[in-house]
Amino acid sequence: MVEKTGSFVEKSAFAVSEKEAYWYQRRVFLQKAGYRLRPKFHPDFVGPIGDQIAQHPKKHIMDADRIYDGQQVMLKCISKRKFPHEVEIGQLFSTDAMAKNPRNRCIPILDTLDDPYDGDKQIIVMPRLIRFDEPLFDTVGEVVDCFRQLAEGLQFMHDNFVAHRDLSLLNIMQDPSRLFPRGFHPVNYCLNPTNDGLAYCITRTECWPQYHIIDFGLSRRYDPAHGPPHETVVPGASEVTPPEYASGQCNPFPADIYCLGDLFKRHFRAGGHVPLAFLAPIVDAMTQKDPAMRPTIGEVIARFNDVCCRLGSWDLRKPGQMLDWPAWIDQRLRQLKNIFKGRRPLSSQCLLSLSSPKRTSSSSSTALNSRMRTFYTRTPKSAGKPRSLAKLR
Known part of the structure; x- marks a missing residue:
């Protein structure tokens, strides 16, 4: 189950904000899918004050590392109801044939994850830019x-x-x-x-x-x-x-x-x-x-x-x-x-x-x-x- 907002605030003190709740609650799922969030999202994290307060301006964006090769990536949560074509078009330009074209400047979609707790949400994985x-x-x-x-x-x-x-x-x-x-x-x-x-x-x-x-x-x-x-x-x-x-x-x-x-x-x-x-x-x-x-x-x-x-x-x-x-x-x-x-x-x-x-x-x-x-x-x-x-x- 997804942890309640109140519980994660208690566990991680002020390292994780309410705006970052979505990602904190899915950290285990993301870990199993092959993506590790920053240490500040671990329940027992104690670290520099800068890392505790640093957060992305938009709550649907998060950084992570791909576990198997250490590549730095960005995660984006997308509502299929609000943006029904976003994943589909991103995947279109990420196919092998499209990706090989030197004129293609569309950001490549490295992976697509279905949110196990919310059927309306998908998470796309992109290079960190x-x-x-x-x-x-x-x-x-x-x-x-x-x-x-x-x-x-x-x-x-x-x-x-x-x-x-x-x-x-x-x-x-x-x-x-x-x-x-x-x-x-x-x-x-x-x-x-x-x-x-x-x-x-x-x-x-x-x-x-x-x-x-x-x-x-x-x-x-x-x-x-x-x-x-x-x-x-x-x-x-x-x-x-x-x-x-x-x-x-x-x-x-x-x-x-x-x-x-x-x-x-x-x-x-x-x-x-x-x-x-x-x-x-x-x-x-x-x-x-x-x-x-x-x-x-x-x-x-x-x-x-x-x-x-x-x-x-x-x-x-x-x-x-x-x-x-x-x-x-x-x-x-x-x-x-x-x-x-x-x-x-x-x-x-x-x-x-x-x-x-x-x-x-x-x-x-x-x-x-x-x-x-x-x-x-x-x-x-x-x-x-x-x-x-x-x-x-």
Whole structure:
């Protein structure tokens, strides 16, 4: 049986909060399934005060270690009633065929557990990731690599007729395993694993992390045979609100384009930050008021490749974000060090994409197919129920 809330508070003193009750009560089940929670969730835990109070901001998220190999993972509790498609779509992009595609940036689902105490709940197991924007982007090249990965990842979703529908700052993550070579605390990733000092991290130019799109709670897969999708907007569900959301109905594919463009426009001040001015025409096109006038994600990538091919090495080594004077001096010195050590200003995969744009985008993308453009851009005028969802295979 699941332990009552009152009993776990008594056993673990103040180490486990009410918000963490769900995970504490399922610690034995998770252990048997092959996942170990932090020591603070053990009934007899006595440890540093930092570990006692450190907790994830959202109660449906928890960190753990996979027992058989020690891999650090994240657990997410999902309500099948509230988010009936989340697990299914996550598993779709985690199949062997999908996972091998280099454009796939959807977070892989490592395991799925059925909650033995609540039939409405499932627990998915994912790699442990952190926010995509920490630490600050050191160079323009790092921003270019990030944009490329996210655009190609969204293209891969759209090519499989899946719209994310909640592409926001909190739903884009990065793999920190090489960025923080000495590890980090699972809750406060700016701190070291023991939560008693700052974590040591390097720049992206030294390791080129992978970025991932997460959270498919609002995502849907559509059937092109039914015509352009016509989806009802979920009020307050997304951090970003494209203009068409005001009508209550939208085609979710151009809405995804708007959200990605808006993210780079606001977060990186593309256009306002002079070294990133080359991105301004692209993100401006992505955030046009009329969704039918926005480019498809395939067209975004084609424009992006064309612009980036003209950037020189020193352009790519300029600061990726606005800095004060002392930080600017430090950044310039780091670039001299990178040049001395032979570090390239772009990842090898990004260089490959820019040198062979057709091979990495248009040749394999339905989003660049003119016959499919209507499906990806037109919003049906008729109101009513959304178009039928395509059955996931």
